[in-house]
Amino acid sequence: MADLKERAQALNPQLVEWRRHVHHNPEIGFDTPETEAFIVERLREMGIQDIRTGVAGHGLTAIIRGDKPGKVLGMRADIDALNMKEDTGLPFASKNDYMHACGHDAHVAMMLGAVKLIMENRKDISGTIKLIFQPSEETGDGAPAMIEAGVLEDPALDGIVGLHTGNLWKGPVEGQVGYRVGAIMASADWFYVTFTGKGGHGATPHLTVDPIAMACQAVSAMQMIVSRNTSPLSSAVVTVGTINGGTAPNIIPPTCTISGTTRTLDPETRTMVLERIKQICENVAQAMGGRVEVSFKYGPPPLMNDKGMTEKLIRAAGQVLGEDNVVEVVEPTMGGEDMAFFQEKVPGTFFFHPSGLSEGKTNPHHHPKFDVNEDVLWVGSAVLANFALTWQDEE
Ligand SMILES: [Zn+2]
Ligand SMILES: [Zn+2]
Incomplete structure (x- = not known):
């Protein structure tokens, strides 16, 4: 998997550009039409045609079918910002009164990066990958609305994966990812x-x-x-x-x-x-x-990570980052996350991507000066992509 890691690293400037675009143009709740349109454009550029827009407001799903038979994996990223004014002074800071102060801008960029890596390795896809870009995570009602709109069906998901960036958990540091079997959020x-x-x-x-x-x-x-x-x-x-x-x-x-x-x-x-x-x-x-x-x-139930899916994540992340860079999150956080609604219905794993721990970027989530370390965006893309390409492999 050395290739995938190198490709992901080479992609980092592109991920930064995408993240900055989303960061500069934040939208909140279900009202995310510009973010939706931006994602659709990027997916089309990558050759993905099977896209369903307007799923629960301005959420969207897209289907990638592999040539080999196999199961259906959901990959979910949340796309909404917060109703608060930014105070970072960054050149690409928010152009309006909303702010990506939770890193969902980085989630969009990392998912798009993962899709690009997956499409570059299209011959290795088994089964189907369903991309889920979800609005309104911050209010906790985006995931249930998408479930209501049928995202877990047609094709029905066999598993689901997602991540959160930032500084919400203790343990792993930037360049690593954190996993946990069982409850990871409350x-x-x-x-x-x-x-x-x-x-x-x-x-x-x-x-x-x-x-x-x-x-x-x-x-x-x-x-x-x-x-x-x-x-x-x-x-x-x-x-x-x-x-x-x-x-x-x-x-x-x-x-x-x-x-x-x-x-x-x-x-x-x-x-x-x-x-x-x-x-x-x-x-x-x-x-x-x-x-x-x-x-x-x-609100959301406890976010419970499935043991089998998490073991596959540990393997996939270890292949691209090295086993030492895949670290157990010992203490869950008492924050909520509406990914839990998906994982209540489908076995899944939600992992942590540290990006807000370095000097000058340690403001808490939902703080007007919150920022992420863009140098490690490739880590999230590489792990998501490798998981999607290998999760059905035998041990
Ligand atoms: Zn948040
Ligand atoms: Zn969040």
Whole structure:
């Protein structure tokens, strides 16, 4: 695979150019028509004709059929930016009020690079490769919308692969990739609670039902979900991010609301945490003579990497980078990633491409000065391409 590595390295200036174009022209949510058109043009230049545009807003899929029989692999890149203003001062900085502050611009470039490498080795393709360019990852609803639009069918996927660039994980460094079997990112759900009591004068609490007291009890009791209900060997986060009630020091208001987010690394803990929040709120309200409404907004489930697919990734990455440059990510991150919706349905692997660790580029994701190290873009392209070309090979 020395050829593939050299070709990928030689392609790096092209990857930089593509990444800068996408970076300069960011679009958010499902509203990504220019990014879609840019990707379609590049795919056409590479000789790919079987393209379906307008999949869930401005997402797209494209099919590459090999000459040899085989399975169907999905390769997914997210393409959306964030609703925030850039402050990098880079010559190719955003031309509008949005910003690629999560590296999805680099994902587009690396996927296109992988496609170019795959097309250069077309005779080695077995089966079918389905490219999935997905909008609206940052809001967590792009992947479910694409699934709804049928991307996992016709042809049905047997496996899926994707990556995230940046500095989200500890362990591997630039020039390497990180893998993990099992959970690599967390579920991310949101809860909204309204406590209702009976308002009145602050001097006569006995004539009221105080929803602020209910909310305080519930927030305290929720701290026990992680400490008393979650297995010490599992992980969970319960964060209450807002609490709102009341207008004056001497008024007991009729309602008080709280909202928050939960993060977990396995489906059982996820279900338990959400159920416990509901039980705690309902029982606190009942005990204090009030009422409560609890609702959830479900985000992505935990992102679970399939063992077999991850072993194939380790092999494919090792062939191009050397085994020493394929590093286990020991600690998953509690951030969410909507790739999890795809991997809930299809065995897949999602790997980490470090690119934001070097001097001057260490700002966190979603920061107005976030940037990636363009020198290592070829690494993502090479690993994706080699995975697509070898994943069906026997050991
Ligand atoms: Zn992000
Ligand atoms: Zn991201």
